[in-house]
Amino acid sequence: MRLLWGRMVLAFAGLLATLAAARAETPDEALEALLKEARQQCAQPSDRLEKILCGKPMRVGVRDYYPLFGMREGTTHVGYEPDIARTIAQRLGVEIEFTRVNAATRIPMLGEDRIDLVLATMGHTTQRDGQVRFIRPHYYQSETALVGPKALRIGDWNDVATRTICVAVGNVSNAQMVSHNTRLMLFDEAGVLPDRLKDETCTLAAQDDSFFAFYFTDPAFANRFEQKFGFAQVPWGMGVARTGSDKLARALDLLSQIYHRDGTFLQIALKHRIRTVFLEDQQRVWQRPDCNTAQGSTNTACVLPPLNLELKPTSFAGSVNAFEDWIEKRFGVDITLPMLKTESAFSLFLNGMANSLILIAGALTATFVFAIVFGFSLGSDSRLVRWLAWGITMTLQSSPIVLTLVIAAAFAHALLPYSASVALAASILALGLTNGSNAGQAVSEAVISLHHEGGEKGMPLFVHALGRSATSIVAFLVNAAKGTPAASFIGAPELLGALTDVSSFSSGRATIYCLVLIFYTIVVMIVVWACGWLRAWLEGRQVAA
Amino acid sequence: MKLADIWGDYVPALLAGMVTNFEISIIALLLGLVIGFPFAALRFYGGRLSIAFSATVISLMRAAPTFVVMFFLLNVLRDVSVFGVKLAMSGVMTVAVSLVPYSAAYTADAGVEALRQWQRGSHLGALLFLPNITRAFFVIVMASGAAAAIGVPEGISVMVRESALLPTLGDRLVVFAVGIVLFGVPLQLGLALMRYLQRALGRRMVAS
Numbered sequence: 001m002r003l004l005w006g007r008m009v010l011a012f013a014g015l016l017a018t019l020a021a022a023r024a025e026t027p028d029e030a031l032e033a034l035l036k037e038a039r040q041q042c043a044q045p046s047d048r049l050e051k052i053l054c055g056k057p058m059r060v061g062v063r064d065y066y067p068l069f070g071m072r073e074g075t076t077h078v079g080y081e082p083d084i085a086r087t088i089a090q091r092l093g094v095e096i097e098f099t100r101v102n103a104a105t106r107i108p109m110l111g112e113d114r115i116d117l118v119l120a121t122m123g124h125t126t127q128r129d130g131q132v133r134f135i136r137p138h139y140y141q142s143e144t145a146l147v148g149p150k151a152l153r154i155g156d157w158n159d160v161a162t163r164t165i166c167v168a169v170g171n172v173s174n175a176q177m178v179s180h181n182t183r184l185m186l187f188d189e190a191g192v193l194p195d196r197l198k199d200e201t202c203t204l205a206a207q208d209d210s211f212f213a214f215y216f217t218d219p220a221f222a223n224r225f226e227q228k229f230g231f232a233q234v235p236w237g238m239g240v241a242r243t244g245s246d247k248l249a250r251a252l253d254l255l256s257q258i259y260h261r262d263g264t265f266l267q268i269a270l271k272h273r274i275r276t277v278f279l280e281d282q283q284r285v286w287q288r289p290d291c292n293t294a295q296g297s298t299n300t301a302c303v304l305p306p307l308n309l310e311l312k313p314t315s316f317a318g319s320v321n322a323f324e325d326w327i328e329k330r331f332g333v334d335i336t337l338p339m340l341k342t343e344s345a346f347s348l349f350l351n352g353m354a355n356s357l358i359l360i361a362g363a364l365t366a367t368f369v370f371a372i373v374f375g376f377s378l379g380s381d382s383r384l385v386r387w388l389a390w391g392i393t394m395t396l397q398s399s400p401i402v403l404t405l406v407i408a409a410a411f412a413h414a415l416l417p418y419s420a421s422v423a424l425a426a427s428i429l430a431l432g433l434t435n436g437s438n439a440g441q442a443v444s445e446a447v448i449s450l451h452h453e454g455g456e457k458g459m460p461l462f463v464h465a466l467g468r469s470a471t472s473i474v475a476f477l478v479n480a481a482k483g484t485p486a487a488s489f490i491g492a493p494e495l496l497g498a499l500t501d502v503s504s505f506s507s508g509r510a511t512i513y514c515l516v517l518i519f520y521t522i523v524v525m526i527v528v529w530a531c532g533w534l535r536a537w538l539e540g541r542q543v544a545a
Numbered sequence: 546m547k548l549a550d551i552w553g554d555y556v557p558a559l560l561a562g563m564v565t566n567f568e569i570s571i572i573a574l575l576l577g578l579v580i581g582f583p584f585a586a587l588r589f590y591g592g593r594l595s596i597a598f599s600a601t602v603i604s605l606m607r608a609a610p611t612f613v614v615m616f617f618l619l620n621v622l623r624d625v626s627v628f629g630v631k632l633a634m635s636g637v638m639t640v641a642v643s644l645v646p647y648s649a650a651y652t653a654d655a656g657v658e659a660l661r662q663w664q665r666g667s668h669l670g671a672l673l674f675l676p677n678i679t680r681a682f683f684v685i686v687m688a689s690g691a692a693a694a695i696g697v698p699e700g701i702s703v704m705v706r707e708s709a710l711l712p713t714l715g716d717r718l719v720v721f722a723v724g725i726v727l728f729g730v731p732l733q734l735g736l737a738l739m740r741y742l743q744r745a746l747g748r749r750m751v752a753s
Contacts (some may be wrong), residue, residue, distance in 0.1 A: 006611040044612070103677070132686065144674045149710065151710050152709065152710055153686070153712065164710065166696070173590075185694075185695070185696055199698065200698070200706050201697075201702065202696065203705075203709045203710075204705055209626070215678075272648060302732070345651070359563055377657065394729070394733070395725060395729075397732070397733075398722075398725050398729025398730075398732055398733065399721075399725045399728065399729070399739070400686075400687040400688070400690035400700075400701060400730055401687065401688070401690070401726070402693055402694070402701050403690060403692055403701055403704060403721065403724060403725070404688035406701070406704070406705055406708070406721070407718075407721050408595065410714060410717050410721070411714070412720075414714040480606070481657065482610040482611070483610070483612075484693060485610050485612040485613045486610075486612045486694075488694070489612075489693070489694050496612065496613055496616060503620070509620045509621070510621045511597075511614075512618075513616055513617045513620045513621050514617070514621060516613055516617070517613050517614065519611045520609075520613045521605065521608045521609050521613075523606040524609075524610060525604070525605075525608045528604075528607075528608060
């Protein structure tokens with residue numbers, strides 16, 4: 001009996017100890033313990049948390065022109081992020097001091113100890129993990145929103161292929177859009193995108209949903225446009241310096257857990273009318289017993305991973321960097337070759353080059369073939385064939401080449417699912433028809449003039465006419481080659497389009513477009529030279545005939 | 546697509562966009578004349594070196610594709626400063642300048658021929674320069690549609706925008722057909738005028 005009582009007492013003591021341990025593991029108690037310990041270090045504060053708690057103000061870097069998230073009205077900082085900072089300062093019982101930061105300065109200012117905390121729309125990426133200690137759980141998550149007119153039916157990526165999307169250069173999701181066969185129209189600043197949607201320069205625009213959130217609060221904008229779908233989710237994290245901020249980071253980790261669990265973040269978000277889907281989801285996560293612990297912020301089942309944006313470098317990226325440095329040192333010219341540095345960019349570059357050559361060869365062949373077909377048809381004895389050819393020629397002459405390409409793409413897209421080959425074929429057809437019909441007209445005029453001069457008939461007459469119109473044929477062949485870069489407008493993945501895609505997610509636009517200009521100028525000059533031989537051959541046949 | 550939509554909404558927008566195409570073309574042609582004619586004079590009156598120089602420059606201008614030049618100007622020149630003044634241009638000006646290599650090369654070629662005729666004493670032959678430049682102007686109008694690729698609100702971008710909102714190929718073809726007619730009428734009239742001028746000058750040349 002005594003033994004039984006003894007065992008029961010032991011079991012009860014064990015249960016009490018377990019419960020006590022469990023209580024100590026709540027984030028609230030862990031935070032209290034941490035703050036208490038930090039306050040005791042005021043004699044010799046080392047960590048930023050200790051300095052803040054011992055009398056120094058908490059210096060917070062915030063945006064001052066990011067609608068809904070961080071704005072400045074006079075001397076007051078307003079928005080979701082300044083309010084989070086105030087809530088934290090209030091909980092810690094410390095003064096707060098706001099400092100304006102932007103995307104370029106927020107991380108260096110932490111490193112230079114000019115601020116203690118960054119709360120400034122900073123996406124948590126694997127690249128930034130090496131520069132900043134991110135607070136987890138994240139206080140927000142944005143995604144890239146594809147926005148367009150309500151009348152436009154867009155459900156998913158399949159509906160977007162071959163369409164043009166307006167984007168800001170350097171947007172982290174540009175590479176993803178490129179991989180879905182979209183065309184990008186690049187703008188230096190995201191701020192112009194809503195205006196370009198309103199004035200209809202852009203049919204679709206893609207940018208962070210937190211950016212568009214403000215514009216959707218405008219009823220006029222919200223009545224015309226809607227978010228079609230979102231992609232490329234990025235968790236936003238508060239950030240502290242990687243050194244001297246361990247305790248501050250820990251305190252903020254615990255506070256973030258508590259604020260998610262208790263709906264504090266959610267309340268602040270509702271106050272500022274920003275999207276709350278992520279925050280509602282996070283509240284459910286942080287209320288779960290397995291996450292609502294002192295170690296929850298390190299539990300991979302509870303926290304979100306950072307976005308991995310690192311592109312795989314090419315095996316020769318190092319040599320490319322060395323070459324760039326050498327050029328700069330030797331000639332003082334700052335060149336950047338992003339198309340050679342990452343595998344995805346290099347693949348786009350190689351494919352673009354190959355597709356350009358295919359496109360040029362195809363356009364030249366199609367132009368020559370259509371020149372013969374139209375020349376033959378326009379000079380035909382059959383009135384029906386003649387009038388039909390004349391009608392098509394007039395229509396093609398009246399259509400700007402870009403429009404002809406768009407029409408060819410519309411037909412191709414209606415008949416076949418989009419692919420690079422389909423876009424290339426449509427471009428070859430459009431360029432061939434436009435230039436071939438014009439060259440064919442010159443051939444038929446030569447046929448008519450030779451007919452009036454009498455003598456030959458049938459094939460010899462036609463061959464003779466080809467020789468007589470050789471100059472015109474060659475001029476339109478050169479024109480066809482020069483027109484090939486326009487195929488990028490309908491999504492043909494030639495060099496101009498491919499390198500525009502590369503420049504949308506990397507630096508070095510100046511070098512890129514210099515290279516494209518040099519490439520096409522050389523190719524066209526080669527075509528001019530080769531066409532000189534063709535003209536000599538055709539004129540030789542005329543003499544022979 | 547309803548007829549009322551075409552006449553009430555689309556056609557006015559397209560015509561307004563086409564004004565931009567003509568604006569671009571006039572600027573490109575004027576700049577082409579200013580740049581091209583000195584090269585023609587250099588090629589015609591110059592020594593061996595200056596002839597070689599002007600011929601090389603004209604060949605390069607002739608070979609430069611408008612579409613690529615446009616993107617080059619848009620992305621490279623905007624960062625260039627001359628005496629502290631940024632060379633960044635508006636969209637319309639970017640497209641107009643991108644058409645200048647073609648326009649200047651054409652002017653130089655036609656200019657050399659005009660100077661040759663003038664030297665031979667055929668003033669009317671030299672005047673054929675005018676219909677040739679008229680032809681170049683209409684070629685430039687058609688090429689100015691490239692502006693749609695950089696977001697300049699001209700005729701082609703209006704058509705592309707309208708067609709993007711339509712669900713069926715048939716409706717889109719209506720939009721394109723209206724565009725072809727509106728671009729085609731001034732083009733064909735211009736070409737007819739050019740042919741008339743050429744014939745009239747030709748007759749007067751024969752008569753004189």
